[in-house]
Amino acid sequence: MAQEKQRFWLNFDSKGVTRPIIWEMSKKYDVVFNIRNSSVTEEVGIIGLEFEGERETIKAAVKWLESVGVRVEPVEINTIEG
Amino acid sequence: MATEFFSHLKCRECGRLYPKKAIHVCEFDFGPLEADYDYNLIRSQISRARIESRPQSMWRYRELLPIDGDPTVGLQVGFTPLVKARQLAQALGVKELYVKNDTVNYPTLSFKDRVVSVALSRARELGFKIVACASTGNLANSVAANAAASGLKSYVLIPADLEASKVLNSLVYGTNVIGIHGAYDQVNRLCSEIAGKYGWGFVNVNLRPYYAEGSKTMGYEIIEQLGWKIPAHTVVPMASGSLLTKICKSYQEAVRVGLVEESHFSIHGAQATGCNPIALAHKAGTDLIKPQPKPNTIAKSLAIGTPADGYYAVNVMRKTGGSAEDVSDAEIIEGIKLLAETEGIFAETAGGVTTACARKLIEAGKIPRDEPIVLCITGNGLKTAEAVQPHLPSPRLIKPSLREFDQLVAAELQGSPATV
Structure with a gap:
Protein backbone atom coordinates (compact mmCIF):
# COMPACT_ATOMS: atom_id res chain seq x y z
CA MET A 1 0.00 0.00 0.00
CA ALA A 2 1.23 3.46 -0.87
CA GLN A 3 2.24 5.80 1.91
CA GLU A 4 0.70 9.23 1.92
CA LYS A 5 0.80 12.42 3.93
CA GLN A 6 -2.23 14.20 5.28
CA ARG A 7 -2.44 17.39 7.35
CA PHE A 8 -4.98 18.11 10.04
CA TRP A 9 -5.88 20.54 12.79
CA LEU A 10 -6.80 18.74 16.00
CA ASN A 11 -9.04 20.54 18.49
CA PHE A 12 -9.13 19.31 22.11
CA ASP A 13 -11.53 20.37 24.81
CA SER A 14 -10.53 20.79 28.48
CA LYS A 15 -10.64 17.00 29.12
CA GLY A 16 -8.55 16.18 26.08
CA VAL A 17 -5.89 18.75 26.89
CA THR A 18 -4.54 16.75 29.85
CA ARG A 19 -4.69 13.30 28.23
CA PRO A 20 -1.73 12.11 26.10
CA ILE A 21 -4.02 11.38 23.19
CA ILE A 22 -1.49 11.65 20.37
CA TRP A 23 0.85 9.25 22.14
CA GLU A 24 -2.05 6.81 22.64
CA MET A 25 -2.93 7.07 18.96
CA SER A 26 0.63 6.32 17.87
CA LYS A 27 0.62 3.18 20.03
CA LYS A 28 -2.57 1.97 18.39
CA TYR A 29 -1.95 2.90 14.76
CA ASP A 30 1.09 2.70 12.54
CA VAL A 31 1.22 6.36 11.54
CA VAL A 32 4.11 8.78 11.73
CA PHE A 33 3.05 12.08 13.17
CA ASN A 34 4.79 15.42 13.07
CA ILE A 35 3.56 18.34 15.16
CA ARG A 36 3.87 21.59 13.20
CA ASN A 37 1.94 24.02 15.32
CA SER A 38 0.25 24.06 18.68
CA SER A 39 -1.61 26.32 21.04
CA VAL A 40 -2.80 24.90 24.32
CA THR A 41 -4.60 26.57 27.21
CA GLU A 42 -6.53 25.08 30.13
CA GLU A 43 -9.75 25.18 28.15
CA VAL A 44 -8.81 24.32 24.60
CA GLY A 45 -5.94 22.89 22.60
CA ILE A 46 -5.28 23.28 18.89
CA ILE A 47 -2.54 21.22 17.24
CA GLY A 48 -1.43 21.20 13.62
CA LEU A 49 -0.35 17.66 12.77
CA GLU A 50 1.01 15.93 9.69
CA PHE A 51 0.31 12.21 9.41
CA GLU A 52 2.26 9.83 7.24
CA GLY A 53 1.07 6.30 6.64
CA GLU A 54 -1.29 4.16 4.62
CA ARG A 55 -4.51 5.93 3.71
CA GLU A 56 -6.70 3.41 5.54
CA THR A 57 -4.52 3.55 8.66
CA ILE A 58 -4.68 7.35 8.72
CA LYS A 59 -8.43 7.13 8.30
CA ALA A 60 -8.69 4.70 11.22
CA ALA A 61 -6.45 6.89 13.39
CA VAL A 62 -8.63 9.93 12.65
CA LYS A 63 -11.75 7.93 13.48
CA TRP A 64 -10.23 6.86 16.79
CA LEU A 65 -9.26 10.46 17.64
CA GLU A 66 -12.83 11.53 16.98
CA SER A 67 -14.13 8.69 19.15
CA VAL A 68 -12.21 10.07 22.12
CA GLY A 69 -13.59 13.57 21.62
CA VAL A 70 -10.98 15.24 19.43
CA ARG A 71 -12.31 17.34 16.57
CA VAL A 72 -10.24 16.62 13.47
CA GLU A 73 -10.29 18.93 10.47
CA PRO A 74 -8.21 19.17 7.31
CA VAL A 75 -5.83 22.15 7.40
CA GLU A 76 -8.06 23.78 4.79
CA ILE A 77 -10.70 23.96 7.57
CA ASN A 78 -13.77 25.44 5.93
CA THR A 79 -13.66 24.18 2.38
CA ILE A 80 -17.45 24.54 2.37
CA GLU A 81 -18.44 28.19 2.31
CA GLY A 82 -21.75 29.97 2.14
CA MET B 1 3.87 50.89 -16.90
CA ALA B 2 4.74 47.87 -14.76
CA THR B 3 1.99 45.29 -14.34
CA GLU B 4 3.55 43.07 -11.70
CA PHE B 5 3.01 44.67 -8.33
CA PHE B 6 2.27 41.41 -6.60
CA SER B 7 5.59 39.96 -5.50
CA HIS B 8 5.07 36.71 -3.58
CA LEU B 9 3.00 34.75 -1.08
CA LYS B 10 3.88 35.07 2.57
CA CYS B 11 3.01 32.94 5.63
CA ARG B 12 0.92 34.93 8.08
CA GLU B 13 2.42 32.97 10.97
CA CYS B 14 6.16 32.82 10.34
CA GLY B 15 6.62 35.24 7.43
CA ARG B 16 8.30 32.69 5.14
CA LEU B 17 8.04 33.63 1.46
CA TYR B 18 6.59 31.36 -1.22
CA PRO B 19 6.34 31.60 -5.01
CA LYS B 20 3.08 32.83 -6.55
CA LYS B 21 1.64 29.37 -7.22
CA ALA B 22 -1.60 27.57 -6.38
CA ILE B 23 -0.66 26.91 -2.76
CA HIS B 24 -2.34 28.09 0.39
CA VAL B 25 -0.63 26.90 3.58
CA CYS B 26 2.90 27.18 4.89
CA GLU B 27 4.77 23.88 4.67
CA PHE B 28 6.32 24.51 8.08
CA ASP B 29 3.55 25.59 10.43
CA PHE B 30 0.37 25.26 8.32
CA GLY B 31 -0.13 29.02 8.61
CA PRO B 32 -2.24 30.57 5.83
CA LEU B 33 -0.41 32.18 2.93
CA GLU B 34 -1.26 35.72 1.95
CA ALA B 35 -0.42 37.86 -1.08
CA ASP B 36 2.31 40.42 -0.53
CA TYR B 37 3.15 43.36 -2.78
CA ASP B 38 5.91 45.74 -3.79
CA TYR B 39 4.30 48.71 -2.04
CA ASN B 40 7.04 51.16 -3.03
CA LEU B 41 6.42 50.38 -6.69
CA ILE B 42 2.67 50.70 -6.22
CA ARG B 43 3.09 54.02 -4.39
CA SER B 44 5.12 55.37 -7.30
CA GLN B 45 2.47 54.45 -9.86
CA ILE B 46 -0.92 54.77 -8.20
CA SER B 47 -2.82 57.96 -7.51
CA ARG B 48 -6.37 59.08 -6.77
CA ALA B 49 -6.59 60.75 -10.19
CA ARG B 50 -5.43 57.62 -11.98
CA ILE B 51 -7.94 55.46 -10.14
CA GLU B 52 -10.77 57.94 -10.73
CA SER B 53 -10.04 57.95 -14.48
CA ARG B 54 -10.69 54.21 -14.74
CA PRO B 55 -13.96 52.30 -15.32
CA GLN B 56 -16.17 51.97 -12.25
CA SER B 57 -15.40 48.41 -11.21
CA MET B 58 -13.33 46.75 -8.50
CA TRP B 59 -10.46 46.47 -10.98
CA ARG B 60 -9.73 50.19 -10.71
CA TYR B 61 -7.53 49.13 -7.76
CA ARG B 62 -5.73 46.64 -9.96
CA GLU B 63 -2.25 47.41 -8.56
CA LEU B 64 -3.35 46.11 -5.16
CA LEU B 65 -4.73 42.80 -6.42
CA PRO B 66 -2.75 39.55 -6.81
CA ILE B 67 -2.60 39.04 -10.55
CA ASP B 68 0.32 39.54 -12.95
CA GLY B 69 -1.36 40.85 -16.09
CA ASP B 70 -4.67 42.47 -16.87
CA PRO B 71 -7.79 40.94 -15.28
CA THR B 72 -9.73 38.54 -17.49
CA VAL B 73 -12.70 37.54 -15.33
CA GLY B 74 -15.45 39.71 -13.83
CA LEU B 75 -14.49 42.99 -15.46
CA GLN B 76 -17.80 44.60 -14.39
CA VAL B 77 -17.74 43.44 -10.78
CA GLY B 78 -17.81 45.88 -7.89
CA PHE B 79 -18.12 49.63 -7.42
CA THR B 80 -21.47 49.05 -5.77
CA PRO B 81 -23.28 52.02 -4.19
CA LEU B 82 -22.24 53.47 -0.85
CA VAL B 83 -25.62 54.71 0.32
CA LYS B 84 -25.87 57.56 2.79
CA ALA B 85 -28.45 55.98 5.06
CA ARG B 86 -30.26 58.96 6.59
CA GLN B 87 -33.41 57.17 7.70
CA LEU B 88 -31.57 54.19 9.13
CA ALA B 89 -29.25 56.61 10.92
CA GLN B 90 -32.28 58.26 12.46
CA ALA B 91 -33.73 54.91 13.49
CA LEU B 92 -30.46 53.91 15.13
CA GLY B 93 -29.90 57.34 16.67
CA VAL B 94 -26.58 58.05 14.98
CA LYS B 95 -25.29 61.07 13.10
CA GLU B 96 -23.65 59.66 10.00
CA LEU B 97 -24.30 56.19 8.60
CA TYR B 98 -23.56 54.53 5.26
CA VAL B 99 -24.49 51.20 3.74
CA LYS B 100 -22.00 49.56 1.39
CA ASN B 101 -24.54 47.84 -0.78
CA ASP B 102 -23.19 44.62 -2.27
CA THR B 103 -26.73 43.26 -2.61
CA VAL B 104 -26.47 44.66 -6.14
CA ASN B 105 -23.00 43.36 -6.96
CA TYR B 106 -22.66 42.02 -10.48
CA PRO B 107 -23.37 39.32 -11.65
CA THR B 108 -24.69 37.17 -8.76
CA LEU B 109 -25.77 39.77 -6.20
CA SER B 110 -23.24 39.12 -3.44
CA PHE B 111 -19.75 40.23 -2.47
CA ALA B 212 -9.33 36.32 -0.28
CA GLU B 213 -7.64 39.45 -1.62
CA GLY B 214 -10.69 40.28 -3.71
CA SER B 215 -12.48 41.28 -0.50
CA LYS B 216 -10.15 44.27 -0.15
CA THR B 217 -11.88 46.02 -3.01
CA MET B 218 -14.91 46.57 -0.81
CA GLY B 219 -12.68 48.57 1.54
CA TYR B 220 -11.00 50.62 -1.22
CA GLU B 221 -14.41 51.50 -2.63
CA ILE B 222 -15.67 52.63 0.78
CA ILE B 223 -12.66 54.93 1.12
CA GLU B 224 -13.02 56.39 -2.36
CA GLN B 225 -16.80 56.81 -2.11
CA LEU B 226 -16.40 58.64 1.20
CA GLY B 227 -14.21 61.18 -0.62
CA TRP B 228 -10.93 59.41 0.18
CA LYS B 229 -11.49 58.98 3.88
CA ILE B 230 -11.36 55.93 6.12
CA PRO B 231 -14.58 55.59 8.13
CA ALA B 232 -14.17 55.69 11.90
CA HIS B 233 -16.30 52.54 12.27
CA THR B 234 -16.96 49.66 9.90
CA VAL B 235 -19.29 46.80 10.80
CA VAL B 236 -18.53 43.58 8.93
CA PRO B 237 -20.30 40.19 8.99
CA MET B 238 -18.06 37.26 9.94
CA ALA B 239 -18.20 33.73 8.54
CA SER B 240 -14.56 32.61 8.22
CA GLY B 241 -13.52 36.09 9.40
CA SER B 242 -11.64 36.70 6.15
CA LEU B 243 -13.68 39.70 4.94
CA LEU B 244 -13.12 41.55 8.21
CA THR B 245 -9.34 41.07 8.07
CA LYS B 246 -9.25 42.14 4.43
CA ILE B 247 -11.25 45.32 5.05
CA CYS B 248 -8.61 46.18 7.63
CA LYS B 249 -5.81 45.33 5.20
CA SER B 250 -7.40 47.55 2.53
CA TYR B 251 -7.49 50.54 4.89
CA GLN B 252 -3.87 49.99 5.93
CA GLU B 253 -2.72 49.57 2.33
CA ALA B 254 -4.54 52.70 1.17
CA VAL B 255 -2.54 54.66 3.75
CA ARG B 256 0.69 52.88 2.85
CA VAL B 257 0.48 53.67 -0.87
CA GLY B 258 -0.50 57.28 -0.24
CA LEU B 259 -4.15 57.22 -1.30
CA VAL B 260 -5.52 58.43 2.01
CA GLU B 261 -4.44 60.19 5.20
CA GLU B 262 -3.86 57.96 8.20
CA SER B 263 -6.72 58.16 10.70
CA HIS B 264 -7.99 56.02 13.52
CA PHE B 265 -10.51 53.37 12.55
CA SER B 266 -12.28 50.55 14.38
CA ILE B 267 -13.55 47.39 12.74
CA HIS B 268 -16.45 45.58 14.38
CA GLY B 269 -17.51 41.99 13.68
CA ALA B 270 -21.05 40.63 13.44
CA GLN B 271 -22.20 37.02 13.83
CA ALA B 272 -25.38 35.08 14.45
CA THR B 273 -25.75 33.73 17.99
CA GLY B 274 -26.43 30.28 16.49
CA CYS B 275 -22.87 30.25 15.14
CA ASN B 276 -20.69 32.77 16.95
CA PRO B 277 -17.25 31.25 17.57
CA ILE B 278 -15.37 34.46 16.69
CA ALA B 279 -17.65 36.79 18.65
CA LEU B 280 -17.48 34.45 21.64
CA ALA B 281 -13.68 34.38 21.60
CA HIS B 282 -13.52 38.16 21.34
CA LYS B 283 -15.98 38.64 24.19
CA ALA B 284 -14.07 36.12 26.33
CA GLY B 285 -10.83 38.02 25.78
CA THR B 286 -9.07 35.11 24.08
CA ASP B 287 -7.93 34.50 20.52
CA LEU B 288 -8.39 30.74 20.67
CA ILE B 289 -11.49 29.89 18.71
CA LYS B 290 -13.61 27.07 20.10
CA PRO B 291 -15.18 25.18 17.19
CA GLN B 292 -18.96 25.02 17.04
CA PRO B 293 -19.74 21.65 15.48
CA LYS B 294 -23.46 22.25 14.94
CA PRO B 295 -24.28 25.78 13.77
CA ASN B 296 -27.96 26.60 14.11
CA THR B 297 -29.00 29.89 12.55
CA ILE B 298 -31.02 31.24 9.65
CA ALA B 299 -27.87 33.12 8.57
CA LYS B 300 -26.51 30.08 6.76
CA SER B 301 -23.96 32.03 4.72
CA LEU B 302 -22.23 32.89 8.03
CA ALA B 303 -22.58 29.44 9.62
CA ILE B 304 -18.96 28.34 9.72
CA GLY B 305 -18.26 26.56 13.00
CA THR B 306 -14.48 26.42 12.50
CA PRO B 307 -13.58 29.78 10.98
CA ALA B 308 -10.19 29.68 9.23
CA ASP B 309 -9.46 33.36 9.87
CA GLY B 310 -11.15 33.59 13.25
CA TYR B 311 -7.90 34.11 15.11
CA TYR B 312 -6.87 36.93 12.79
CA ALA B 313 -10.33 38.53 12.92
CA VAL B 314 -10.26 38.63 16.73
CA ASN B 315 -6.88 40.29 16.61
CA VAL B 316 -7.97 42.90 14.06
CA MET B 317 -10.96 43.83 16.22
CA ARG B 318 -8.79 44.02 19.30
CA LYS B 319 -6.01 46.07 17.70
CA THR B 320 -8.39 48.54 16.06
CA GLY B 321 -10.52 49.00 19.18
CA GLY B 322 -13.47 47.24 17.54
CA SER B 323 -16.07 45.00 19.17
CA ALA B 324 -17.79 41.75 18.30
CA GLU B 325 -21.49 41.11 18.68
CA ASP B 326 -23.97 38.39 17.85
CA VAL B 327 -27.72 38.35 17.37
CA SER B 328 -30.59 35.85 17.53
CA ASP B 329 -32.64 34.73 14.54
CA ALA B 330 -35.48 37.04 15.62
CA GLU B 331 -33.07 39.98 15.75
CA ILE B 332 -31.73 39.04 12.30
CA ILE B 333 -35.25 39.23 10.84
CA GLU B 334 -35.76 42.59 12.57
CA GLY B 335 -32.47 43.75 11.07
CA ILE B 336 -33.48 42.74 7.55
CA LYS B 337 -36.83 44.53 7.92
CA LEU B 338 -35.27 47.64 9.41
CA LEU B 339 -32.79 47.99 6.55
CA ALA B 340 -35.51 47.35 3.97
CA GLU B 341 -38.05 49.70 5.52
CA THR B 342 -35.63 52.58 6.10
CA GLU B 343 -33.34 52.37 3.07
CA GLY B 344 -35.14 50.22 0.51
CA ILE B 345 -32.37 47.63 0.59
CA PHE B 346 -33.39 43.98 0.80
CA ALA B 347 -30.44 42.10 2.26
CA GLU B 348 -29.96 38.39 2.83
CA THR B 349 -29.82 37.08 6.39
CA ALA B 350 -26.15 38.07 6.74
CA GLY B 351 -27.22 41.69 6.13
CA GLY B 352 -29.76 41.33 8.93
CA VAL B 353 -26.94 40.13 11.17
CA THR B 354 -24.81 43.18 10.35
CA THR B 355 -27.65 45.67 10.83
CA ALA B 356 -28.87 44.09 14.07
CA CYS B 357 -25.34 43.82 15.52
CA ALA B 358 -24.67 47.46 14.62
CA ARG B 359 -27.81 48.44 16.50
CA LYS B 360 -26.70 46.48 19.58
CA LEU B 361 -23.19 47.93 19.47
CA ILE B 362 -24.56 51.47 19.17
CA GLU B 363 -27.02 50.93 22.02
CA ALA B 364 -24.24 49.52 24.20
CA GLY B 365 -22.08 52.58 23.51
CA LYS B 366 -19.41 50.49 21.77
CA ILE B 367 -19.93 52.48 18.59
CA PRO B 368 -20.26 56.21 19.37
CA ARG B 369 -23.32 57.95 17.93
CA ASP B 370 -21.42 60.95 16.57
CA GLU B 371 -18.80 59.24 14.38
CA PRO B 372 -19.16 57.97 10.78
CA ILE B 373 -20.24 54.33 10.52
CA VAL B 374 -20.28 52.02 7.48
CA LEU B 375 -22.27 48.78 7.39
CA CYS B 376 -21.01 46.15 4.94
CA ILE B 377 -24.08 44.48 3.44
CA THR B 378 -22.87 41.48 1.48
CA GLY B 379 -25.74 39.71 -0.26
CA ASN B 380 -29.21 40.11 -1.75
CA GLY B 381 -32.38 39.24 0.15
CA LEU B 382 -33.88 37.35 -2.76
CA LYS B 383 -31.32 34.63 -2.02
CA THR B 384 -32.77 33.90 1.43
CA ALA B 385 -36.37 35.04 0.93
CA GLU B 386 -37.69 31.90 2.65
CA ALA B 387 -36.19 33.05 5.95
CA VAL B 388 -38.19 36.29 5.97
CA GLN B 389 -41.39 35.10 4.34
CA PRO B 390 -43.12 33.81 7.53
CA HIS B 391 -42.46 37.14 9.26
CA LEU B 392 -44.15 39.37 6.71
CA PRO B 393 -47.87 40.16 6.59
CA SER B 394 -50.06 38.83 3.79
CA PRO B 395 -51.41 41.30 1.27
CA ARG B 396 -54.91 42.59 2.10
CA LEU B 397 -57.42 41.29 -0.42
CA ILE B 398 -60.42 43.20 -1.71
CA LYS B 399 -63.03 42.77 -4.42
CA PRO B 400 -62.69 44.90 -7.59
CA SER B 401 -64.71 47.67 -5.96
CA LEU B 402 -63.65 51.28 -5.35
CA ARG B 403 -65.87 51.37 -2.26
CA GLU B 404 -63.95 48.51 -0.64
CA PHE B 405 -60.68 50.23 -1.44
CA ASP B 406 -61.98 53.50 0.02
CA GLN B 407 -62.97 51.71 3.21
CA LEU B 408 -59.56 50.06 3.48
CA VAL B 409 -57.72 53.35 3.00
CA ALA B 410 -60.06 55.18 5.37
CA ALA B 411 -59.41 52.59 8.07
CA GLU B 412 -55.70 52.97 7.48
CA LEU B 413 -55.79 56.76 7.71
CA GLN B 414 -57.95 56.78 10.83
CA GLY B 415 -55.97 58.37 13.58
CA SER B 416 -53.28 59.74 11.25
CA PRO B 417 -53.26 63.21 9.66
CA ALA B 418 -55.29 63.58 6.48
CA THR B 419 -53.24 63.14 3.35
CA VAL B 420 -55.92 63.56 0.68
Missing part, protein backbone atom coordinates in the same frame (compact mmCIF):
# COMPACT_ATOMS: atom_id res chain seq x y z
CA LYS B 112 -18.48 36.78 -3.51
CA ASP B 113 -18.26 38.07 -7.08
CA ARG B 114 -15.31 40.17 -5.93
CA VAL B 115 -13.31 37.24 -4.57
CA VAL B 116 -14.24 34.89 -7.37
CA SER B 117 -13.20 37.40 -10.07
CA VAL B 118 -9.73 37.59 -8.58
CA ALA B 119 -9.49 33.81 -8.01
CA LEU B 120 -10.54 33.00 -11.58
CA SER B 121 -8.38 35.71 -13.17
CA ARG B 122 -5.43 34.23 -11.29
CA ALA B 123 -6.55 30.66 -12.15
CA ARG B 124 -6.27 31.55 -15.83
CA GLU B 125 -2.82 33.04 -15.34
CA LEU B 126 -1.76 29.81 -13.62
CA GLY B 127 -3.11 27.76 -16.54
CA PHE B 128 -6.12 26.09 -14.89
CA LYS B 129 -8.86 24.91 -17.23
CA ILE B 130 -11.16 23.62 -14.49
CA VAL B 131 -12.18 25.55 -11.38
CA ALA B 132 -14.13 24.28 -8.39
CA CYS B 133 -15.52 25.15 -5.00
CA ALA B 134 -17.48 23.61 -2.16
CA SER B 135 -20.31 25.87 -1.16
CA THR B 136 -23.86 26.01 0.10
CA GLY B 137 -24.82 29.25 -1.59
CA ASN B 138 -23.30 32.52 -2.73
CA LEU B 139 -19.83 31.22 -3.53
CA ALA B 140 -21.22 28.40 -5.68
CA ASN B 141 -23.44 30.80 -7.64
CA SER B 142 -20.57 33.16 -8.27
CA VAL B 143 -18.09 30.49 -9.34
CA ALA B 144 -20.68 28.95 -11.67
CA ALA B 145 -21.62 32.29 -13.28
CA ASN B 146 -18.13 33.75 -13.61
CA ALA B 147 -16.67 30.46 -14.88
CA ALA B 148 -19.43 30.24 -17.47
CA ALA B 149 -18.81 33.83 -18.61
CA SER B 150 -15.08 33.23 -18.96
CA GLY B 151 -15.19 29.84 -20.66
CA LEU B 152 -13.81 27.85 -17.74
CA LYS B 153 -15.22 24.45 -16.82
CA SER B 154 -16.51 24.38 -13.23
CA TYR B 155 -17.44 21.90 -10.52
CA VAL B 156 -19.52 22.83 -7.51
CA LEU B 157 -19.56 20.43 -4.55
CA ILE B 158 -22.52 20.66 -2.20
CA PRO B 159 -23.97 18.70 0.72
CA ALA B 160 -26.57 16.33 -0.78
CA ASP B 161 -29.41 17.72 1.36
CA LEU B 162 -29.08 21.34 0.19
CA GLU B 163 -32.38 23.05 -0.70
CA ALA B 164 -33.38 22.80 -4.35
CA SER B 165 -33.72 26.59 -4.77
CA LYS B 166 -30.06 27.12 -3.88
CA VAL B 167 -28.90 24.39 -6.23
CA LEU B 168 -30.90 25.92 -9.08
CA ASN B 169 -28.93 29.17 -8.85
CA SER B 170 -25.77 27.24 -9.72
CA LEU B 171 -27.23 24.65 -12.11
CA VAL B 172 -28.59 27.31 -14.44
CA TYR B 173 -25.05 28.32 -15.44
CA GLY B 174 -24.26 24.83 -16.70
CA THR B 175 -21.81 23.98 -13.95
CA ASN B 176 -21.27 20.40 -12.74
CA VAL B 177 -23.04 20.19 -9.39
CA ILE B 178 -22.04 17.19 -7.26
CA GLY B 179 -24.07 16.44 -4.13
CA ILE B 180 -22.19 14.61 -1.38
CA HIS B 181 -23.98 12.50 1.23
CA GLY B 182 -22.74 12.80 4.77
CA ALA B 183 -22.24 15.05 7.76
CA TYR B 184 -20.58 18.43 7.34
CA ASP B 185 -17.22 17.13 8.63
CA GLN B 186 -17.13 14.26 6.18
CA VAL B 187 -18.10 16.46 3.25
CA ASN B 188 -15.49 18.99 4.28
CA ARG B 189 -12.76 16.35 4.50
CA LEU B 190 -13.65 14.85 1.12
CA CYS B 191 -13.54 18.31 -0.46
CA SER B 192 -10.05 18.91 0.87
CA GLU B 193 -8.95 15.50 -0.45
CA ILE B 194 -10.43 16.27 -3.87
CA ALA B 195 -8.69 19.63 -3.87
CA GLY B 196 -5.40 17.87 -3.11
CA LYS B 197 -5.81 15.07 -5.61
CA TYR B 198 -7.18 16.76 -8.72
CA GLY B 199 -5.21 19.47 -10.43
CA TRP B 200 -8.11 21.91 -10.36
CA GLY B 201 -8.20 25.50 -9.25
CA PHE B 202 -10.18 25.20 -6.04
CA VAL B 203 -11.14 28.81 -5.38
CA ASN B 204 -11.30 28.65 -1.60
CA VAL B 205 -8.58 26.04 -1.13
CA ASN B 206 -5.47 26.19 -3.33
CA LEU B 207 -6.47 29.58 -4.80
CA ARG B 208 -7.44 30.98 -1.40
CA PRO B 209 -4.59 33.51 -1.10
CA TYR B 210 -5.77 35.12 -4.37
CA TYR B 211 -9.48 34.70 -3.72
